[in-house]
Amino acid sequence: xxxxxxxxxxxRDTAKRLIRDLDRATLATSxxxxxxxxxVLVTVAPDGAPxxxxxxxxxxxxxxxxxxxxxxLFDGTAGLAEPLTGPRVTVLGRAAPIKDEALLAxxxxxxxxxxxYAGFPDFNLYRVEIERAHLVAGFGRIxxxxxxxLLQRA
Amino acid sequence: xxxxxxxxxxxRDTAKRLIRDLDRATLATSxxxxxxxxxVLVTVAPDGAPxxxxxxxxxxxxxxxxxxxxxxLFDGTAGLAEPLTGPRVTVLGRAAPIKDEALLAxxxxxxxxxxxYAGFPDFNLYRVEIERAHLVAGFGRIxxxxxxxLLQRA
Numbered sequence: 001x002x003x004x005x006x007x008x009x010x011x012r013d014t015a016k017r018l019i020r021d022l023d024r025a026t027l028a029t030s031x032x033x034x035x036x037x038x039x040v041l042v043t044v045a046p047d048g049a050p051x052x053x054x055x056x057x058x059x060x061x062x063x064x065x066x067x068x069x070x071x072x073l074f075d076g077t078a079g080l081a082e083p084l085t086g087p088r089v090t091v092l093g094r095a096a097p098i099k100d101e102a103l104l105a106x107x108x109x110x111x112x113x114x115x116x117y118a119g120f121p122d123f124n125l126y127r128v129e130i131e132r133a134h135l136v137a138g139f140g141r142i143x144x145x146x147x148x149x150l151l152q153r154a
Numbered sequence: 155x156x157x158x159x160x161x162x163x164x165x166r167d168t169a170k171r172l173i174r175d176l177d178r179a180t181l182a183t184s185x186x187x188x189x190x191x192x193x194v195l196v197t198v199a200p201d202g203a204p205x206x207x208x209x210x211x212x213x214x215x216x217x218x219x220x221x222x223x224x225x226x227l228f229d230g231t232a233g234l235a236e237p238l239t240g241p242r243v244t245v246l247g248r249a250a251p252i253k254d255e256a257l258l259a260x261x262x263x264x265x266x267x268x269x270x271y272a273g274f275p276d277f278n279l280y281r282v283e284i285e286r287a288h289l290v291a292g293f294g295r296i297x298x299x300x301x302x303x304l305l306q307r308a
């Protein structure tokens with residue numbers, strides 16, 4: 001008798017895992033219409049929305065102030081000999097600054113060195129409202145996922 | 155007597171080193187105006203221009219066909235406990251498909267698994283003409299570099 005094959009995780013679950021587990025991402029923003037990629041450290045709100053803590057002096061923040069549309073690449077392929085066989089997810093969303101001491105504390109808990117500038121007036125917490133996400137779970141294994149599917153339900 | 159401090163590499167040299175040494179980058183393209191970040195494997199032409207080898211079936215290729223403007227983040231911070239203290243460079247440029255057997259061979263030499271699809275009709279080599287680059291050599295150490303400074307001179 002054949003055993004049942006182990007079930008693959010649902011695309012939504014793979015995407016949620018990448019977003020929750022990775023502490024950094026590549027941010028894509030628009031520099032006056034030109035796509036601009038930069039490194040950010042991230043964490044997630046309890047509902048699964050990514051959080052950034054970025055400086056007004058940084059190019060990506062200037063970009064977001066003009067156009068709040070962004071994407072974040074959460075890349076789970078680090079260390080693989082064949083990166084294109086590994087999982088990564090592009091989250092498309094919009095960023096807005098928020099004042100939330102509890103969320104800021106959770107960000108600093110994950111990134112202790114950010115505590116140094118947590119009180120600087122030019123640094124702000126941004127919450128990313130996910131519109132949809134594009135998961136590449138491996139070579140040719142590609143899915144679009146709606147944002148609502150990635151958030152925690154009560 | 156004080157010894158001379160060891161000289162820091164010029165921003166241009168740090169940027170060139172990252173572009174030449176890293177075999178992967180995050181590509182930012184425009185998805186109908188929305189910034190879209192994805193993973194690509196890269197190599198460089200002898201003159202220092204980045205090369206991509208991408209499928210017409212991929213979202214980033216569809217994006218580039220509509221708008222050739224892109225950026226590539228070459229991230230030299232992997233493995234650092236404090237990534238924001240490490241070097242990374244955002245290359246802004248335009249991608250155009252080229253037919254060049256020698257450059258394709260150099261790409262496949264760096265990424266042997268790409269040899270499997272080197273003959274597939276939907277895969278094409280793209281050369282990136284660098285317009286300028288934004289180097290972050292560490293926290294707050296930021297420079298813009300003109301594209302011409304990053305290419306090899308005869």
